[in-house]
Amino acid sequence: MKMKKLTAVLCLGVLALGGIRMAHAAVTPEATMPRNKIPKEYLWDLTKIFKSDALWKQGIAEVKASFKEFASLRGKLSDPSKLNRCLDLYFAKHGLANRVTMYANLREDSDTTDALTQAMNTEALALMADFMRETSFIKQEVLEMSDTALAKAYKSKPGLTQYKPYLDELRRRRARLLNPEAERVLSMAGDNLWAEIDLNELPSPLESAFHALLSDIVWPKIKDEKGTEVQLTLSNYPKYRASSDRRVRKEAVESFFKTIHRYEHVFATLLGGQAQFNKFLAQARNYPTAMEAYLDKDNLPVTVYTNLIEAVHANVKPLHRYVALRKKIMKLDQVHLYDLYPPLVAGVKSDIPYEKAVEMIQEALKPLGQEYLDVLAEGMNPKHGWVDVYPNKNKKSGAFSSSCYGVTPYVKMNYFNDFDDVSTLAHEYGHALHSHLTMKAQPPWTSRYTSFIAEIASTVNEILLSDTLIAKAKTPAEKLYLLTERLETLRTTIYRQTLFAEFELLIHAAAEAGTPITADLLGKTYGTLITKYYGPEYVMGPTDSIEWAYIPHLYYKFYVFVYATGLSSAIAIADRLQQGLPGAAEAYLDMLRGGSSKPPLELLKEAGVDLTKPTAVEAAAALFDKTITEIETLFEAK
Numbered sequence: 001m002k003m004k005k006l007t008a009v010l011c012l013g014v015l016a017l018g019g020i021r022m023a024h025a026a027v028t029p030e031a032t033m034p035r036n037k038i039p040k041e042y043l044w045d046l047t048k049i050f051k052s053d054a055l056w057k058q059g060i061a062e063v064k065a066s067f068k069e070f071a072s073l074r075g076k077l078s079d080p081s082k083l084n085r086c087l088d089l090y091f092a093k094h095g096l097a098n099r100v101t102m103y104a105n106l107r108e109d110s111d112t113t114d115a116l117t118q119a120m121n122t123e124a125l126a127l128m129a130d131f132m133r134e135t136s137f138i139k140q141e142v143l144e145m146s147d148t149a150l151a152k153a154y155k156s157k158p159g160l161t162q163y164k165p166y167l168d169e170l171r172r173r174r175a176r177l178l179n180p181e182a183e184r185v186l187s188m189a190g191d192n193l194w195a196e197i198d199l200n201e202l203p204s205p206l207e208s209a210f211h212a213l214l215s216d217i218v219w220p221k222i223k224d225e226k227g228t229e230v231q232l233t234l235s236n237y238p239k240y241r242a243s244s245d246r247r248v249r250k251e252a253v254e255s256f257f258k259t260i261h262r263y264e265h266v267f268a269t270l271l272g273g274q275a276q277f278n279k280f281l282a283q284a285r286n287y288p289t290a291m292e293a294y295l296d297k298d299n300l301p302v303t304v305y306t307n308l309i310e311a312v313h314a315n316v317k318p319l320h321r322y323v324a325l326r327k328k329i330m331k332l333d334q335v336h337l338y339d340l341y342p343p344l345v346a347g348v349k350s351d352i353p354y355e356k357a358v359e360m361i362q363e364a365l366k367p368l369g370q371e372y373l374d375v376l377a378e379g380m381n382p383k384h385g386w387v388d389v390y391p392n393k394n395k396k397s398g399a400f401s402s403s404c405y406g407v408t409p410y411v412k413m414n415y416f417n418d419f420d421d422v423s424t425l426a427h428e429y430g431h432a433l434h435s436h437l438t439m440k441a442q443p444p445w446t447s448r449y450t451s452f453i454a455e456i457a458s459t460v461n462e463i464l465l466s467d468t469l470i471a472k473a474k475t476p477a478e479k480l481y482l483l484t485e486r487l488e489t490l491r492t493t494i495y496r497q498t499l500f501a502e503f504e505l506l507i508h509a510a511a512e513a514g515t516p517i518t519a520d521l522l523g524k525t526y527g528t529l530i531t532k533y534y535g536p537e538y539v540m541g542p543t544d545s546i547e548w549a550y551i552p553h554l555y556y557k558f559y560v561f562v563y564a565t566g567l568s569s570a571i572a573i574a575d576r577l578q579q580g581l582p583g584a585a586e587a588y589l590d591m592l593r594g595g596s597s598k599p600p601l602e603l604l605k606e607a608g609v610d611l612t613k614p615t616a617v618e619a620a621a622a623l624f625d626k627t628i629t630e631i632e633t634l635f636e637a638k
């Protein structure tokens with residue numbers, strides 16, 4: 001679930017807000033529906049980005065035309081007037097290049113087989129690459145300026161002062177910069193410590209080899225619930241792992257792990273190699289640890305990471321209770337790894353039309369206040385063109401929110417009227433409103449936000465929705481289903497991701513201590529962790545400790561902890577909102593409006609969550625514990 005790339009966005013236009021009544025047009029979602037059969041009001045309106053393809057082309061030409069002026073400014077940025085002009089030009093054309101990319105991107109996403117949009121997308125990506133290359137000198141020259149020279153520049157050219165937050169962030173890690181020759185060599189080696197937050201990093205050759213190995217492996221065949229032989233694949237493995245038939249899930253997990261085990265030394269070499277490479281890049285810039293280097297990229301202190309792990313350790317008892325709950329409810333003699341995934345109760349059938357989902361979400365998000373609700377009503381009404389609601393033939397699967405400065409945010413859905421879709425819709429509108437609020441409050445150069453904050457904006461909405469649905473559940477079965485869904489989300493996001501984060505930290509610590517990273521070391525480390533996390537009722541199988549080998553998250557470079565801190569923070573914020581604490585909603589919206597104007601931890605603190613303390617994780621663990629009790633009570637009443 002690595003986040004969809006976020007491009008900064010904001011809407012400068014004045015929105016017509018107010019109560020909006022939606023027509024209840026009946027659409028039955030179907031994956032094979034041709035796009036032209038979907039009523040136009042349910043498709044996003046990309047003319048807000050460019051009125052026509054001809055204007056889009058003109059946009060490309062305009063960006064390219066600016067390259068000449070950039071070239072004339074190169075090498076001259078120590079002159080304050082030239083620096084000012086260069087930054088004006090940069091933000092104007094970067095915004096335009098973003099719009100060019102988003103227009104082509106969203107077009108291709110909704111119909112992947114359209115040759116014209118494929119070509120447009122290729123052209124847009126090439127333009128962005130050219131733009132980044134033509135303007136890379138700005139960063140170099142800004143980093144080379146001394147503090148005194150920059151202070152003088154602000155004085156002599158007051159127009160520059162508006163860019164101070166941007167320049168400060170650019171120069172924040174200036175002390176880590178090496179001499180030009182060393183920088184050249186590091187970038188040839190694939191250094192990504194300087195990647196901008198809106199640029200997707202390319203995977204390292206080790207990560208690519210990891211994926212290549214996974215796709216080369218011939219997976220075993222197993223017998224499904226009906227006794228039919230089926231081919232296990234990476235994509236159907238989670239389904240069989242969660243089978244209600246214990247024989248099937250045991251066979252799936254055991255044969256999957258046994259297969260991975262045959263390649264354990266290759267997997268260990270790849271993951272160990274990645275840790276060594278991260279260590280090399282960090283040490284090249286004189287960071288004491290790889291963790292510190294990667295966290296510093298997002299301006300986060302290492303204590304956020306270590307506190308999360310400590311707080312989860314101190315609050316691991318509810319997870320032990322969860323394993324015991326599974327044992328009791330599923331009437332198991334022993335709880336194995338393969339017993340952790342089957343649903344505790346059957347799913348409830350749902351058929352929730354889009355318009356109904358909108359009502360449910362509006363109701364649930366009331367604690368966020370009227371301003372939020374007004375923008376939400378505007379953005380969720382499909383007539384306003386933010387959202388592409390239904391699946392269609394050749395539309396890419398999944399959902400996301402995407403935005404670029406000066407245009408309304410967009411939300412892509414594949415809405416199938418399912419219960420999960422309502423939750424996804426609330427999640428994506430969390431991102432969309434975050435973008436909207438940031439763009440309204442910030443200039444382009446501080447309107448990009450880190451993923452650390454982004455996933456809080458989406459998760460707060462999911463939690464508020466789930467709180468409302470649980471409170472309003474019509475039957476005990478419905479309530480039980482919702483509670484078990486919540487329990488799984490908390491287990492897999494808080495506990496499981498922290499387990500991965502701790503494992504990642506331990507293997508980097510080993511690499512930094514000069515200990516060879518072998519399959520044996522990785523297996524022992526992982527095995528110790530799962531025993532500690534799952535507790536006394538969990539029975540470790542002979543191959544369980546190989547699970548680390550196929551987890552792609554371990555190549556994300558100190559990223560997975562963000563899932564756990566994000567959900568914990570969101571729970572703490574949702575709690576403040578539900579309690580109606582005075583100023584809680586406004587403080588939270590201020591965090592959303594903050595963009596990248598302040599370090600992420602500071603923004604979060606203003607919203608009432610201090611991640612240097614264990615409080616947020618404690619609140620999440622308490623909610624997990626409370627949910628277990630509620631489930632137990634409902635089961636006993638059955």
Ligand SMILES: [Zn+2]
Nearest residue numbers: 003431455458
């Ligand atoms: Zn998200």
